Amino acid sequence: MLCPRSLILDRVLKSAVSFSCRKYSVGQISQQGKVPDMAEVRNRLREIVGASTNWQDHQQVLVERASLSQYLARSQDQLPPKRMKDSMIEAHLPLGSQPALREKYLNSHNSVRFGRILEDLDCLGVLICYSHTWNEELKRSPLSIVTALVDKIDMRQNIIYPDCDIKFTGHVTWVGKTSIEATMHMSQYQDGAYTDVLDATFVMVARDPENKRAAFVNPLKPEGPEEEAIFHQGEVNKTRRVELSTASLLKVAPTAEERTLIHNLFLNTLDTRRVSFRGRILLPNSVWMEDAKLKGLEICHPEERNIFNRIFGGFLMRKAYELGRANACVFAGCRPTVVAVDDILFRKPVEIGSLLLLSSQVCYTEGMYVQVRVHSEVLDPLTRQHNTTNVFHFTFCLEKDVPAVIPQSYGESMLYLDGKRHFDGTMRNHC
Numbered sequence: 001m002l003c004p005r006s007l008i009l010d011r012v013l014k015s016a017v018s019f020s021c022r023k024y025s026v027g028q029i030s031q032q033g034k035v036p037d038m039a040e041v042r043n044r045l046r047e048i049v050g051a052s053t054n055w056q057d058h059q060q061v062l063v064e065r066a067s068l069s070q071y072l073a074r075s076q077d078q079l080p081p082k083r084m085k086d087s088m089i090e091a092h093l094p095l096g097s098q099p100a101l102r103e104k105y106l107n108s109h110n111s112v113r114f115g116r117i118l119e120d121l122d123c124l125g126v127l128i129c130y131s132h133t134w135n136e137e138l139k140r141s142p143l144s145i146v147t148a149l150v151d152k153i154d155m156r157q158n159i160i161y162p163d164c165d166i167k168f169t170g171h172v173t174w175v176g177k178t179s180i181e182a183t184m185h186m187s188q189y190q191d192g193a194y195t196d197v198l199d200a201t202f203v204m205v206a207r208d209p210e211n212k213r214a215a216f217v218n219p220l221k222p223e224g225p226e227e228e229a230i231f232h233q234g235e236v237n238k239t240r241r242v243e244l245s246t247a248s249l250l251k252v253a254p255t256a257e258e259r260t261l262i263h264n265l266f267l268n269t270l271d272t273r274r275v276s277f278r279g280r281i282l283l284p285n286s287v288w289m290e291d292a293k294l295k296g297l298e299i300c301h302p303e304e305r306n307i308f309n310r311i312f313g314g315f316l317m318r319k320a321y322e323l324g325r326a327n328a329c330v331f332a333g334c335r336p337t338v339v340a341v342d343d344i345l346f347r348k349p350v351e352i353g354s355l356l357l358l359s360s361q362v363c364y365t366e367g368m369y370v371q372v373r374v375h376s377e378v379l380d381p382l383t384r385q386h387n388t389t390n391v392f393h394f395t396f397c398l399e400k401d402v403p404a405v406i407p408q409s410y411g412e413s414m415l416y417l418d419g420k421r422h423f424d425g426t427m428r429n430h431c
């Protein structure tokens with residue numbers, strides 16, 4: 001069932017589609033009269049920033065881009081306000097009409113690799129932000145727009161067919177001083193009509209051409225009550241994100257109710273034959289959190305670079321998703337389907353050549369659902385220093401009830417509670 005915001009968004013996006021068909025030129029982002037496919041979206045992004053097509057040239061391109069700093073606005077007031085329509089985009093992934101594309105998107109269950117969809121959403125989200133900030137007088141954008149956060153992705157349909165065309169639509173829904181919220185919608189052509197598949201909300205941040213400091217973006221001017229409501233929801237999202245971050249278990253103690261829950265889990269697993277706080281036994285149909293982990297290593301080759309010569313955020317999401325899904329599958333012994341993705345935070349860019357350590361943990365389960373957290377960090381092989389770059393949260397639904405996952409240490413208990421908070425938030429959204 002669509003939530004009220006999705007309904008409003010759906011209506012605006014539908015009007016966006018008719019807008020894009022009527023006059024398909026979004027700030028010269030797309031060719032007149034033609035709906036781009038995902039390959040064209042990527043090419044257009046490269047053109048907008050003048051990205052190198054050859055890794056050997058990337059230093060030269062960096063120097064060229066640095067000279068664009070002169071075109072940055074000194075304040076947001078210098079930039080003309082833009083309408084939601086200015087960033088509205090429709091793009092196609094023609095899996096049905098171009099069979100050659102399917103191989104890249106296919107998984108072994110004859111469904112679509114969701115990690116590939118995450119990559120496409122990331123590219124489209126960035127293109128939407130470039131459409132919003134487009135200055136017709138410049139050949140290249142002086143802004144480096146990076147993904148800061150995936151606020152949420154809600155699945156409306158669990159199966160994505162590998163042989164039916166996919167349509168993405170989206171536009172800017174909220175703007176701060178240097179950050180932009182882009183909301184996207186994906187649907188798939190089945191039985192003569194497009195059916196909703198997912199809604200996604202990303203937050204992008206504009207940086208200077210060298211990606212060193214924040215840069216101002218055009219204000220957004222909502223038109224009419226529907227757009228006002230969408231913009232207001234963007235404000236609400238921002239406030240919620242700040243509140244969530246303030247209440248993070250890394251900063252403050254759990255609530256009284258959460259403490260009771262953890263203590264009950266502890267009491268339930270105490271070995272009553274021993275008068276000891278250390279004697280723990282596992283209840284039937286339960287797994288220690290320690291045994292619900294799966295890890296991986298990625299070597300970050302230039303092939304995975306983005307238009308700013310750092311590792312592409314979509315690639316990081318795909319790798320984290322695939323590891324998290326594999327972990328849910330091993331844990332439950334059956335096939336998981338993704339229900340929601342939320343609160344993916346891109347804390348630091350990942351440099352080309354990095355050793356990226358990915359660590360996934362089943363941190364909470366309920367009925368047929370599994371909540372997985374994937375933590376990624378860069379390891380400097382020379383200093384052996386670890387730096388967290390991302391944290392990902394995925395909710396999966398399994399084909400049967402799954403075992404309970406039980407924390408032993410205090411740190412694991414906090415992971416458990418954090419997982420429960422994410423799971424509860426996801427379920428609230430789906431009701």
Ligand SMILES: CCCCCC(=O)SCCNC(=O)CCNC(=O)[C@H](O)C(C)(C)COP(=O)(O)OP(=O)(O)OC[C@H]1O[C@@H](n2cnc3c(N)ncnc32)[C@H](O)[C@@H]1OP(=O)(O)O
Pocket residue numbers: 045122123126145146147148149175176177178179180203205207213214241306307310311312313314345346347348349350
């Ligand atoms: C192919 C094309 C795709 C390319 C896309 C990519 O691959 S990008 C690659 C993946 N992503 C990355 O590598 C990004 C890694 N992360 C970073 O570099 C940094 O964390 C960051 C630039 C996002 C944010 O850095 P800082 O926190 O220092 O930024 P700063 O404090 O100046 O804030 C800048 C703006 O970002 C907002 N901001 C910062 N963190 C935020 C968060 N978690 N959620 C929401 N908004 C956030 C602030 O409110 C502010 O907006 P206001 O000014 O409006 O209040």
